Amino acid sequence: MYLSNDQVAALSECYRVLASADDLHELRHLLAPALARALRAQSLVSRDFDADSRRYAISFAHNLDEAHAQRYEAHFQFCDPITPVLQPLRCGGFAHALPRAQLVRTEFYNDFLRPYEMHRGLNLYACDGDTFVGDMLAFRSERQPEFEDGELAILRMLEPSFTAALLRLRKVRTAPLAAVVDDAALLGVLARQSLTPREAEVALLVFRGCADKEIARSLQLQPTTVRYYLNNAADKLGARGRARLAHRVSQLAAAPVAAGVRTH
Template sequence: MFLNTRQLSLLSHIMQALAEPHEEMALREQIGSWVLDLLQAQFYASFVWQPGSQAFERPVVINMDPGNLDRYLAHYQYHDPITPVMQRYRVAIRSTDVMAQPALMRTEFFNDFLARDGLHWGVNLYAWQGGHNIGDMRIWRDKRRENFSADDLQLLDLIGPAYVAALARARQGQGAVAVPVASSVLAAPLSPREWQAARMVAQGLADKEIARALGVSITTVRTHLERSFRKLGVHNRAGLAHALSQCPEPRG
């Protein structure tokens, strides 16, 4: 498998992020954004399997219609011919590995759910910790692009163990209270761009709104926020907003 400079850089960002503490939902969203770039895909969803209800819940999605997501949660996940089979795998698996594309395209699941958002070629990675499925990544391309390659599967498999470990740590840390860090003891001050992005988080803006306001990509916004989390010693957006109130606006 050959990786170009862009892929090596993205893979490095992903592995670094997976080694750091994160809130679970933020982790799945951040990694999803980078994985889309890494695999040159357009659509992403991540769910957590709930054994009690026998359903996928707690969704994180990128570039998918919220109404269509609601239909999936309420109906289509129970009429899904591929995901229950793909979920059994401990490695990255393509939708075409469990059902031929022409057969999938004849199903209700494809025509009334996948096709509504333009999802055509899919690959899933499930995070298994022992016998428990603690999260997943579902990446899709539209029909104008090619199916995922063997190299794409290997890339996801490289990420897999670190993704499982990061989700497990995030679960253990849920509910932990971040200790406020005074600006006088910060290991490193925020850069002007990091401070701007963090201030917009404190104002309640979403990542897409921040990207539009700053004229940068969503990936850049999330990089700014990740660095701000580390510098301020917090692990989520609420902690960031609180810690920012103690930080003076940087000059320059």
């Protein structure tokens, strides 16, 4: 595999970012331009996946209109013919999912990919066992050549480090803040957001990283009841899905901490 000097430098930067990033936003923000250079891609998108709602969320878009990227969340993820085929492969291009003659006849291509010059794609998926934890999708315009084996090899080299970085940063995302936030104080903050006591308790446990089964056991609720309170809390906080609910609660928790309210 031949790499130009610029690609070698970009790949080196990718590894540096993967090893040194302190949070998920920094990881994606710094990795995207370096990876775009290494792959000679025009744009990139990164997604999260909420296992409970079975929905994807766009977490970062590089050189792509963010409003258009958000349309994937609202509609196009439900007619995406590429992700279900490529995700088990961990790395792959559009051509590995379905023939181009078939792709260009789909709603996904004509209404989502083509309007923003995302004619050619190469996807990297991070999985912890069978659990999807994030991805990075690279795109080229019709004027650019197809992605080839060299670019696919770059993604395959990066996949272990990319997966490890996502898992590392997910584990530490709320740990420092959670260690200094008092439960009673945060429940009060959530109550002021119009959450009921039970909704606030569920949101608090989501923030602390508890799974539905753990929440059900802790609060002595049925799993379906947990989902009911979780969805209510998410709606009231304007957060769709577990990941965004946890992030929104962390934002609310950070304000009192920043003001010096800590009881531990």
